[in-house]
Amino acid sequence: DVKVTQSSRYLVKRTGEKVFLECVQDMDHENMFWYRQDPGLGLRLIYFSYDVKMKEKGDIPEGYSVSREKKERFSLILESASTNQTSMYLCASSRRRGANTEAFFGQGTRLTVV
């Protein structure tokens, strides 16, 4: 069974903390993505990566960075967490070839910054 696994389901952090959200996929997918999901706003792309050590900014990269040292792992980093980063974070992966390929999603991390 294919899997995208996010390290935490729920996370509570304090303002100013450095936060790491981890995502691992076991499908040997080239593409990996981090989305933020907020009620009424849908999914917004933060960053994506189409290869190891490669990254591209999405629509809302401010306040975030990413790391992809290994093909199967894509990390989202909040350098200094703020309350407006309280949200649901979704990781996804897909094959590079063929834009019509299915994206597979993790279960999401609900982050609360207090």
Place this chain on the structure above:
Amino acid sequence: AQTVTQSQPEMSVQEAETVTLSCTYDTSESNYYLFWYKQPPSRQMILVIRQEAYKQQNATENRFSVNFQKAAKSFSLKISDSQLGDTAMYFCAFIRGGSQGNLIFGKGTKLSVKP
């Protein structure tokens, strides 16, 4: 820039009935793909159905079918014989052909199936 619009934030339907979720999109591309994803409460997002823009025939997956109107840039999802397990957020998504795989999502429609 491509945009995806879902005009129905919430919908409800009685079990066993049919419901249609609307989606429109805006693009100048001729080669692209459209998807409907389902996100059940507290569960992972999964693909429901996909449509290639160059195919005129509407995609069908069991009880799920689409009405793809390319000229109108419309891509609605029809769910027949609705079941309680269809209760979920539904997201319409778009991707340009030949791109690296960056999906553009609508804001979602929350569907409730009532017994």
